[in-house]
Amino acid sequence: MSDISTTDSLIRVWIVEDHATYRRTIERLCTPDRGLAPPCAFSNGEGMLTALKHVGTDEHPDVMLLDVGLPGRSGLDLIKDIHQHAPHCRIVILTVFEDETKICEAIRSGASGYLLKTAGAEAVAKAILEANDGGSPMSPSIVNRVVSLLAKLMKPMPQKVALSPREKELLTLMVEGLTAKEIAVRMSLSIHTAGTHTKNLFVKLEVHSRAAAVARALRDGLV
Amino acid sequence: MSDISTTDSLIRVWIVEDHATYRRTIERLCTPDRGLAPPCAFSNGEGMLTALKHVGTDEHPDVMLLDVGLPGRSGLDLIKDIHQHAPHCRIVILTVFEDETKICEAIRSGASGYLLKTAGAEAVAKAILEANDGGSPMSPSIVNRVVSLLAKLMKPMPQKVALSPREKELLTLMVEGLTAKEIAVRMSLSIHTAGTHTKNLFVKLEVHSRAAAVARALRDGLV
DNA sequence: CGTCACCTCCCCAAAATTGGGGAGGACAAA
DNA sequence: TTTGTCCTCCCCAATTTTGGGGAGGTGACG
Numbered sequence: 001m002s003d004i005s006t007t008d009s010l011i012r013v014w015i016v017e018d019h020a021t022y023r024r025t026i027e028r029l030c031t032p033d034r035g036l037a038p039p040c041a042f043s044n045g046e047g048m049l050t051a052l053k054h055v056g057t058d059e060h061p062d063v064m065l066l067d068v069g070l071p072g073r074s075g076l077d078l079i080k081d082i083h084q085h086a087p088h089c090r091i092v093i094l095t096v097f098e099d100e101t102k103i104c105e106a107i108r109s110g111a112s113g114y115l116l117k118t119a120g121a122e123a124v125a126k127a128i129l130e131a132n133d134g135g136s137p138m139s140p141s142i143v144n145r146v147v148s149l150l151a152k153l154m155k156p157m158p159q160k161v162a163l164s165p166r167e168k169e170l171l172t173l174m175v176e177g178l179t180a181k182e183i184a185v186r187m188s189l190s191i192h193t194a195g196t197h198t199k200n201l202f203v204k205l206e207v208h209s210r211a212a213a214v215a216r217a218l219r220d221g222l223v
Numbered sequence: 224m225s226d227i228s229t230t231d232s233l234i235r236v237w238i239v240e241d242h243a244t245y246r247r248t249i250e251r252l253c254t255p256d257r258g259l260a261p262p263c264a265f266s267n268g269e270g271m272l273t274a275l276k277h278v279g280t281d282e283h284p285d286v287m288l289l290d291v292g293l294p295g296r297s298g299l300d301l302i303k304d305i306h307q308h309a310p311h312c313r314i315v316i317l318t319v320f321e322d323e324t325k326i327c328e329a330i331r332s333g334a335s336g337y338l339l340k341t342a343g344a345e346a347v348a349k350a351i352l353e354a355n356d357g358g359s360p361m362s363p364s365i366v367n368r369v370v371s372l373l374a375k376l377m378k379p380m381p382q383k384v385a386l387s388p389r390e391k392e393l394l395t396l397m398v399e400g401l402t403a404k405e406i407a408v409r410m411s412l413s414i415h416t417a418g419t420h421t422k423n424l425f426v427k428l429e430v431h432s433r434a435a436a437v438a439r440a441l442r443d444g445l446v
Numbered sequence: 447c448g449t450c451a452c453c454t455c456c457c458c459a460a461a462a463t464t465g466g467g468g469a470g471g472a473c474a475a476a
Numbered sequence: 477t478t479t480g481t482c483c484t485c486c487c488c489a490a491t492t493t494t495g496g497g498g499a500g501g502t503g504a505c506g
Binding site for chain 1: 399400436
């Protein structure tokens, strides 16, 4: 007997994935030698949800692999429902989307993991085990984003950076693509004053270049 | 007799505005001494539209002040209908919205003017006269946007600037706020190559600074 | 009245950017 | 094959940016 079999039962995995071939790939990697029971696979969230409502609690999945970008309701919406019906089920998002918004929503909704579909079969299998053990499996690039996201939220981002009128004006012109000299002219300032404002602005925005300042301004709606 | 009375009749003004007090303000400024007839005021587009359909052509308004952000259909949708029933009616948008999208739609729909509600009573009165004379009254800030918008459309904007893969990559990192040196490291390039890419990028984007490049990228969704 | 934030102006020097130039190789289309 | 685009690397010099410093003035707030 291998050490895996020391657990009473294999991990119950459910899969929600509309892409048939990819779904098959995932199904195939759920093997007893990995500690995984033959999975239940669904092509959409509705089917999975009705199944979840009708099976007994002892039949509930341990880990749910969830695709987002499904037809019908977004996979992200499903998370809450899953948690409602199967509170102990660990949810792992499996998707091609890498954007912060989706990741953020998923995490907020209560997903345990977030895998990119570029991940190999072994990575997925490992992720299932990790999730089942209470971990939070994530693709490397996702981890990066989560960390930076967290860092962003951690720092006392005072909602809106308190820019003085003149600084806001300067920032606006900077976003227009004007150089320091042009800005000085437009604002009827000496180059030096424009420079001073720029320095102060950089400190407030926590950046070290015009490009970064513009990026921050545009992205955080400071203009 | 004042020179205003040399015209046979006063300007017929219609107003569509849901905010009662503001509507009253506008109504009050339509005085004979300004060359304006007592106006018809409506709190919504539907009412105005039915009225427009039922009155004779000789009763049609000369100038229509239109609020957008009305309950029910958007004021912008109304423009087409108004033109259909009263082709000679000059339409002036009166709103708090300053965004390019709204302005663009309004102009495209056939609005003659676009006023911000921050405009004073006298400005509104002047705008009505200007519109009636075939002009296009606009708040200063609106004019700015329209001009820049026009300029943007004029230049042979080749839809999407054809950036090479490497250039797009560089641009992305530039938007992240990285310096040339950092970008070179991230892209595994020599500073010189990063510089070369930057130069080519600037030519394609028609800019002369990183800040402007970032602004262009972010605003035109190049990343 | 002192303090603090803001605006204005200036000096300075290290570092980065900007904008020319050239040059070789890969690779695909004409 | 020739042409063209793209990627890579380099040199150069003028200009700009960055980030310190100081300094005087205003006006608000306690």
